[in-house]
Amino acid sequence: MLRTMWRIRAFEEHIGPLKWASEVHGLMHVSVGQDAVAAGVCLQLGDGEVVYSNHRAHGHALAKGVDMGRLMAELMGRVDGLCRGLGGSMHIVDVEHGFLGATGVVGGNLPMAVGSALAGRILGEDRVVVVFFGDGAVQAGLFAESINLASLWQVPVIFVCENNGFAEFTPRSAHTRVERVSDLVAPYGLPRETIDGNDVIAVWRAFGAAVGAARQGMGPALIECLTHRLRGHYVGDPDRYREALADADWQQKDPILRFQRRAVSEGWLGQDEIVAAEQDAAAAVEAAVRFASNSPYPPPEAMYEFVYAKSG
Amino acid sequence: MRPVSETTYAKTIATTLARAMREDDRVFVLGEDVALGGPYLTTKGLAEEFGTARVINTPISEAAICGVAIGAAQSGARPVLEIMYIDFIGLALDQLVNGAAKAHFMSGGQLSVPMVLRTQGGAGYRGAAQHSQSLESWLTHIPGLKVIMPSSARDVAALLPSAISDPNPVVVVENKALYFRREQLPDDVPVEPIGLATVVRPGRDLTIVALSRMVQEALTAADRLAAQGIEAEVIDPRTLVPLDLPTIAASVARTSRLVVAHEAVCHGGFGAEIAAELQQVAFYDLDAPVFRVGAPFTPVPLSPPLEDAYLPGADEIVAAALAVLERPSLIS
Numbered sequence: 263m264l265r266t267m268w269r270i271r272a273f274e275e276h277i278g279p280l281k282w283a284s285e286v287h288g289l290m291h292v293s294v295g296q297d298a299v300a301a302g303v304c305l306q307l308g309d310g311e312v313v314y315s316n317h318r319a320h321g322h323a324l325a326k327g328v329d330m331g332r333l334m335a336e337l338m339g340r341v342d343g344l345c346r347g348l349g350g351s352m353h354i355v356d357v358e359h360g361f362l363g364a365t366g367v368v369g370g371n372l373p374m375a376v377g378s379a380l381a382g383r384i385l386g387e388d389r390v391v392v393v394f395f396g397d398g399a400v401q402a403g404l405f406a407e408s409i410n411l412a413s414l415w416q417v418p419v420i421f422v423c424e425n426n427g428f429a430e431f432t433p434r435s436a437h438t439r440v441e442r443v444s445d446l447v448a449p450y451g452l453p454r455e456t457i458d459g460n461d462v463i464a465v466w467r468a469f470g471a472a473v474g475a476a477r478q479g480m481g482p483a484l485i486e487c488l489t490h491r492l493r494g495h496y497v498g499d500p501d502r503y504r505e506a507l508a509d510a511d512w513q514q515k516d517p518i519l520r521f522q523r524r525a526v527s528e529g530w531l532g533q534d535e536i537v538a539a540e541q542d543a544a545a546a547v548e549a550a551v552r553f554a555s556n557s558p559y560p561p562p563e564a565m566y567e568f569v570y571a572k573s574g
Numbered sequence: 575m576r577p578v579s580e581t582t583y584a585k586t587i588a589t590t591l592a593r594a595m596r597e598d599d600r601v602f603v604l605g606e607d608v609a610l611g612g613p614y615l616t617t618k619g620l621a622e623e624f625g626t627a628r629v630i631n632t633p634i635s636e637a638a639i640c641g642v643a644i645g646a647a648q649s650g651a652r653p654v655l656e657i658m659y660i661d662f663i664g665l666a667l668d669q670l671v672n673g674a675a676k677a678h679f680m681s682g683g684q685l686s687v688p689m690v691l692r693t694q695g696g697a698g699y700r701g702a703a704q705h706s707q708s709l710e711s712w713l714t715h716i717p718g719l720k721v722i723m724p725s726s727a728r729d730v731a732a733l734l735p736s737a738i739s740d741p742n743p744v745v746v747v748e749n750k751a752l753y754f755r756r757e758q759l760p761d762d763v764p765v766e767p768i769g770l771a772t773v774v775r776p777g778r779d780l781t782i783v784a785l786s787r788m789v790q791e792a793l794t795a796a797d798r799l800a801a802q803g804i805e806a807e808v809i810d811p812r813t814l815v816p817l818d819l820p821t822i823a824a825s826v827a828r829t830s831r832l833v834v835a836h837e838a839v840c841h842g843g844f845g846a847e848i849a850a851e852l853q854q855v856a857f858y859d860l861d862a863p864v865f866r867v868g869a870p871f872t873p874v875p876l877s878p879p880l881e882d883a884y885l886p887g888a889d890e891i892v893a894a895a896l897a898v899l900e901r902p903s904l905i906s
Binding site: 314347356367370375379381567 | 633638650676685741
């Protein structure tokens, strides 16, 4: 878990400099500070279980087992990228690892997750589908429509809301009077819980219970993870709309530091393991950048290859 | 002789869907009221045969049910989604355009979306401005979608199975005026690939390319032109994307004159695309400008005389044909 969180953190913290150096291309939404949710959820899923993610997808993808080098190559628009450089940060897909995709349309992934779970039922192989979304997506009509369908059909979809309190640049309070996303789904009767999303153990426990129930055919559930986006909405966002979190406050909130303190005090991990997790992550990112930088750009004709799927 | 029986376009949709569902367990139908047959009975009998687990009535949530179809298709099912009126497709358009159409491309070929979206348009039933439109050109602009417009029960039987087995999202745009037209049809119409036009009526003097309901109108127009000694060739593209331009160009190479007819508003309609593509490959075959027949640039009016005046048909096709033949119109 710690290794995964460090891998996400190291990857995301590397994106800024790469963006300024024009090594990665397009809008980059990084998830620094939300690392615990990705790790606490995705590490409990098998490759056959599906994740739909949103525009802030790097962490979810890495935690789901996506190869870091190919992910980096995708952000760089290289031919060895997961999507051959055709998709980029907001459209990451890795079918092999059940990562059916990020989306650049806020809320656009919600009904697809319901549909993926419905397909499982039609094909006689019920399987859990997880969909990540932010609190900004909750104000989209698709949220209500998708929750309604999932609860109506009782399909095994786990809705994981990362409530970081901001929809792009605007605080949640300016968009809605409803403070808790979990309150919105109360009438639908699905299990719901609001947890501290910066506590990876709390995420692990809540999601573990939800995924266990979903695997037993208990239908959909919603977990609202209260978290904090440490960086701006995207790389380059001057982030003037929020008060900077004092360093000391962040030391308290940072999901990685929190987990490390706990792990040491409980005797789960030694200091050497903690140091190694961080160092290994940094080395992995360096290797990923090396791999991606060595991959060529796709030839121009590559854009015509996948407009339509070929029969057979 | 193969057995032939009388049927309708609507019945043929239901029987073709039933056959596809019998042949492939992955195929399922979803949409508003589909388990009850729908307002035009195009899914009649399916719930009785296959149950409501495969013939799924949905809430009035066009955006979400389109997303559900996409997600299901990405995970191995073969959804046939019905959007009851094409007028409501705006609600589903984000999912269709940003989800279905691009998934294969954006994922570098990893995902495919083998879904069918059936919907219907067309005026003439006093449905007014929000239940009568022909909006197919919105869809033809999107790379990744295929768009077909069967104009007969025969083409439904021939093309709908290909749409269902296609690995891409295919939009089937039907026309409500065609639903209850009687047609003699063999019980085993051969399945045909998407993307081939048909020459519905051969002729030497001009080519009329007509879409959907306008195919019948073009045939009526051709009969009337024949009475004046003018032989019109009528071509039904059947598929708008991908368009069978060679068949149209080969016809124009013989006739040197082209009229394109559709029920949609002329302005920005698919006829413009056909005319533009055709002139690029056959400019020197043309003896006259390409004429388009379509609806005027106004929403569909309710009032019966206004709607009747709005709706293009055989009269307008005859007038356009005479114009490209540079003959005086007999009706003006």
